[in-house]
Amino acid sequence: MNKRCEAHVLAAALALLTQKFGNRLVTSQAVREQHGNTLTWVANQPPDAVVFPQSIADVQEIVRICAAHRVPMIPFGTGSSLEGQVNAPHGGVSIDFRDMNRVLAVHAEDLDCVIEPGLTRKMLNEHLRDQGLFFPLDPGADASLGGMAATRCSGTNAVRYGTMKDNVLSLKVVLANGELMTTARRAKKSSSGYDLTRLMIGSEGTLGVIVELTLRLAGIPEAIASGVCPFPSVEVACNATILTIQSGIPVARIELLDELQVKASNAYSKLALPETPMLFVEFHGSEAGVAEQSRRFGEIAAELGGGPFDWATKAEERTKLWQARHDAYWSGRALRPGAGVFATDVCVPISRLAECVTATQQDIVESRLVAPIMGHVGDGNFHLTMTFDMADADEVARAKALHERLVARALAMDGTCTGEHGVGQGKMPYLEAEHGRAALDAMRTIKRALDPDGIMNPGKIVSFA
Amino acid sequence: MNKRCEAHVLAAALALLTQKFGNRLVTSQAVREQHGNTLTWVANQPPDAVVFPQSIADVQEIVRICAAHRVPMIPFGTGSSLEGQVNAPHGGVSIDFRDMNRVLAVHAEDLDCVIEPGLTRKMLNEHLRDQGLFFPLDPGADASLGGMAATRCSGTNAVRYGTMKDNVLSLKVVLANGELMTTARRAKKSSSGYDLTRLMIGSEGTLGVIVELTLRLAGIPEAIASGVCPFPSVEVACNATILTIQSGIPVARIELLDELQVKASNAYSKLALPETPMLFVEFHGSEAGVAEQSRRFGEIAAELGGGPFDWATKAEERTKLWQARHDAYWSGRALRPGAGVFATDVCVPISRLAECVTATQQDIVESRLVAPIMGHVGDGNFHLTMTFDMADADEVARAKALHERLVARALAMDGTCTGEHGVGQGKMPYLEAEHGRAALDAMRTIKRALDPDGIMNPGKIVSFA
Numbered sequence: 001m002n003k004r005c006e007a008h009v010l011a012a013a014l015a016l017l018t019q020k021f022g023n024r025l026v027t028s029q030a031v032r033e034q035h036g037n038t039l040t041w042v043a044n045q046p047p048d049a050v051v052f053p054q055s056i057a058d059v060q061e062i063v064r065i066c067a068a069h070r071v072p073m074i075p076f077g078t079g080s081s082l083e084g085q086v087n088a089p090h091g092g093v094s095i096d097f098r099d100m101n102r103v104l105a106v107h108a109e110d111l112d113c114v115i116e117p118g119l120t121r122k123m124l125n126e127h128l129r130d131q132g133l134f135f136p137l138d139p140g141a142d143a144s145l146g147g148m149a150a151t152r153c154s155g156t157n158a159v160r161y162g163t164m165k166d167n168v169l170s171l172k173v174v175l176a177n178g179e180l181m182t183t184a185r186r187a188k189k190s191s192s193g194y195d196l197t198r199l200m201i202g203s204e205g206t207l208g209v210i211v212e213l214t215l216r217l218a219g220i221p222e223a224i225a226s227g228v229c230p231f232p233s234v235e236v237a238c239n240a241t242i243l244t245i246q247s248g249i250p251v252a253r254i255e256l257l258d259e260l261q262v263k264a265s266n267a268y269s270k271l272a273l274p275e276t277p278m279l280f281v282e283f284h285g286s287e288a289g290v291a292e293q294s295r296r297f298g299e300i301a302a303e304l305g306g307g308p309f310d311w312a313t314k315a316e317e318r319t320k321l322w323q324a325r326h327d328a329y330w331s332g333r334a335l336r337p338g339a340g341v342f343a344t345d346v347c348v349p350i351s352r353l354a355e356c357v358t359a360t361q362q363d364i365v366e367s368r369l370v371a372p373i374m375g376h377v378g379d380g381n382f383h384l385t386m387t388f389d390m391a392d393a394d395e396v397a398r399a400k401a402l403h404e405r406l407v408a409r410a411l412a413m414d415g416t417c418t419g420e421h422g423v424g425q426g427k428m429p430y431l432e433a434e435h436g437r438a439a440l441d442a443m444r445t446i447k448r449a450l451d452p453d454g455i456m457n458p459g460k461i462v463s464f465a
Numbered sequence: 466m467n468k469r470c471e472a473h474v475l476a477a478a479l480a481l482l483t484q485k486f487g488n489r490l491v492t493s494q495a496v497r498e499q500h501g502n503t504l505t506w507v508a509n510q511p512p513d514a515v516v517f518p519q520s521i522a523d524v525q526e527i528v529r530i531c532a533a534h535r536v537p538m539i540p541f542g543t544g545s546s547l548e549g550q551v552n553a554p555h556g557g558v559s560i561d562f563r564d565m566n567r568v569l570a571v572h573a574e575d576l577d578c579v580i581e582p583g584l585t586r587k588m589l590n591e592h593l594r595d596q597g598l599f600f601p602l603d604p605g606a607d608a609s610l611g612g613m614a615a616t617r618c619s620g621t622n623a624v625r626y627g628t629m630k631d632n633v634l635s636l637k638v639v640l641a642n643g644e645l646m647t648t649a650r651r652a653k654k655s656s657s658g659y660d661l662t663r664l665m666i667g668s669e670g671t672l673g674v675i676v677e678l679t680l681r682l683a684g685i686p687e688a689i690a691s692g693v694c695p696f697p698s699v700e701v702a703c704n705a706t707i708l709t710i711q712s713g714i715p716v717a718r719i720e721l722l723d724e725l726q727v728k729a730s731n732a733y734s735k736l737a738l739p740e741t742p743m744l745f746v747e748f749h750g751s752e753a754g755v756a757e758q759s760r761r762f763g764e765i766a767a768e769l770g771g772g773p774f775d776w777a778t779k780a781e782e783r784t785k786l787w788q789a790r791h792d793a794y795w796s797g798r799a800l801r802p803g804a805g806v807f808a809t810d811v812c813v814p815i816s817r818l819a820e821c822v823t824a825t826q827q828d829i830v831e832s833r834l835v836a837p838i839m840g841h842v843g844d845g846n847f848h849l850t851m852t853f854d855m856a857d858a859d860e861v862a863r864a865k866a867l868h869e870r871l872v873a874r875a876l877a878m879d880g881t882c883t884g885e886h887g888v889g890q891g892k893m894p895y896l897e898a899e900h901g902r903a904a905l906d907a908m909r910t911i912k913r914a915l916d917p918d919g920i921m922n923p924g925k926i927v928s929f930a
């Protein structure tokens with residue numbers, strides 16, 4: 001299994017799909033390549049065809065046809081994943097949820113909503129705005145919510161609102177046998193049986209296809225304050241973050257930019273920040289609450305030798321700041337126009353973060369690479385945007401070696417090889433080192449049990465032969 | 466499988482265990498019955514023996530011996546579960562974690578700690594107090610933390626701090642094959658592979674034995690305010706709860722007591738509350754923060770026709786209040802001394818809570834039963850303490866019928882048959898109605914894959930033959 005199926009079997013499956021879906025089944029080279037597209041150095045491996053379902057019943061039909069022919073299936077949201085999650089190393093059919101992007105219900109009293117997986121987070125928040133509600137997770141990219149669940153996405157707000165595992169109440173999932181499973185009721189909590197919701201979140205389509213989500217929502221805060229705070233070193237910035245969280249200040253975002261990232265953001269986003277390590281911070285609450293929190297954070301920063309903390313509650317200023325933060329990936333790219341870019345992340349216990357970032361900065365210098373760092377420091381999670389000349393084999397090799405050492409460094413600090421980008425193809429080599437053989441065997445056992453033919457996004461997370 | 470093993474096979478396994486564990490393997494009738502003990506109407510089904518491991522290696526040895534003889538194993542914490550989780554319907558060995566109750570590490574900067582499963586939540590909080598930290602989950606009983614993870618426990622604080630699924634970073638688990646698995650690193654978040662942590666939480670020992678936990682901690686709040694607020698009806702109390710949460714007021718506890726529960730608590734805990742539906746409310750934060758939150762909650766209550774909200778920040782008053790709340794089970798029992806008691810819970814979307822509670826109150830009256838109601842209303846979760854005369858077959862039948870209708874009512878409202886008591890034996894009959902066949906089949910598939918011989922706490926959650 002996990003092998004490309006024979007040409008005539010594939011042709012038979014595609015013929016059945018064409019019969020059912022007409023021009024919603026596409027096999028053109030351009031469309032196929034778009035669907036193997038990745039934003040990283042993982043090579044493009046296009047699927048054999050792309051199909052655009054419009055309903056759960058459509059997805060069940062697709063899965064049944066593919067399963068009967070043992071054709072691999074790869075769910076596709078917006079293609080913004082970074083570790084090759086949507087690639088088709090064994091060929092097969094990409095299931096693109098573009099046309100399944102409706103809000104099915106908003107339950108304002110329960111602070112939840114029911115949506116289709118192709119809906120993006122910005123579309124959802126647009127829909128919710130006049131009800132005073134929002135979906136708080138914000139990975140930067142306008143990703144599909146199905147994809148965000150599939151990769152256990154988090155982002156800048158996770159320090160306060162949690163990751164996708166904390167913000168999904170229930171999923172509908174089409175299993176490898178074509179059956180439709182509902183993972184949980186809409187009740188806010190339950191202790192009824194195995195947590196199928198969390199098992200599916202982060203499984204990247206390898207255990208089933210997410211076809212509907214019930215999401216938790218938050219009330220739009222009465223007041224938001226954000227600001228920037230310079231620090232003499234990454235270490236002091238990290239210590240300020242630790243103290244802020246220990247003090248119970250409910251910070252909504254707390255983002256570290258290292259000197260190089262500040263420089264890159266100044267250039268790309270036309271800011272004029274001092275080129276020193278910097279925290280971008282945001283508080284959500286009542287007017288009085290965010291003022292108190294901002295004041296207390298400013299005191300902590302000052303006490304440790306950082307600051308001044310320059311904060312504001314005006315929406316335009318906030319927007320400019322967070323736009324710059326979200327454009328960090330592009331600003332990193334802009335440091336070396338035309339260069340290749342590899343964005344990766346790790347996550348460590350927050351007590352080890354300063355040490356991990358500082359050692360990584362040193363490693364970057366010694367590797368003669370240009371790689372700004374930014375991080376969701378409240379979670380101990382940071383990103384490296386490695387830029388390199390794709391034509392320079394030596395530089396690519398140095399970048400790859402840096403990446404290997406980054407992962408090893410995080411694992412040695414009881415961290416993870418991937419904080420929020422998922423596993424896909426890119427992080428598969430590190431899973432045994434991270435989880436140990438017994439846990440990886442348990443994952444394989446679960447995969448084999450729920451997908452015995454190995455047709456659900458094969459070649460991702462765990463392989464079995 | 467799932468059958469009681471033959472006497473000579475059991476004897477061989479117990480002989481090996483005795484050889485290894487000496488007098489830490491106990492087969493006396495009294496100790497066996499204590500370990501089948503339940504606080505509910507599920508009948509006592511004692512194990513064949515009880516063993517007291519002192520280390521992970523001990524547990525691995527026990528599991529290997531039992532597995533080689535296909536002897537069932539039932540993990541045991543403090544025996545405070547309510548749905549027959551520790552019963553031994555197929556006999557076997559109870560693994561009592563009494564002697565594994567150490568705090569192995571506290572990482573104050575990371576707000577986490579590493580502990581053994583037999584440690585109780587009160588022991589942990591005692592240990593943490595002088596570091597300014599606490600473990601926020603509070604189910605009332607001084608349960609073992611291993612048991613709390615195994616049953617996906619929550620309790621009064623869950624509305625703010627989440628359930629066990631949100632407060633466990635990682636577990637060490639001995640699997641059915643005796644191998645030791647670590648479910649995750651100590652990093653605060655990860656998107657690396659299947660969520661084995663959450664799969665184990667709530668699995669009640671049916672997929673493996675939890676032998677170590679890494680827990681998230683919280684800082685002890687600078688200030689705590691709590692108080693009581695009367696309401697003219699359950700509906701108004703629920704609406705006040707909904708509005709409080711929608712407004713983003715970070716309430717730490719919000720507990721509903723119905724008229725009868727208030728009466729019972731007045732009598733048992735020597736309070737003098739007006740006998741009307743009541744919310745017990747608590748806020749955690751800064752001095753200014755809890756004052757603001759208390760004021761805003763009081764305004765909401767008043768606006769809807771409830772109140773006055775009588776709050777205080779003095780520790781003694783708070784303690785008395787929450788002790789009364791925690792003694793609700795005993796106060797319910799005291800309503801009918803000598804009567805049997807069955808404590809059960811369901812959870813529904815909060816928008817349906819008032820309707821569900823009110824219909825249940827009506828049902829209790831029509832059933833001619835005495836059954837006070839209290840609830841973690843911020844989560845839509847409520848408890849029924851049914852009292853009945855065990856010798857009165859008709860009354861027992863009416864109590865069972867009431868329970869059936871309670872579950873059916875919760876499921877009809879998109880709720881769950883068990884908000885926080887787990888499944889055990891008591892809720893098994895309702896799982897197919899709640900989850901549907903596809904999800905229950907998926908649970909069975911996972912159970913069969915990880916425990917092919919059906920020896921890990923058989924006869925709980927899902928059965929397979």
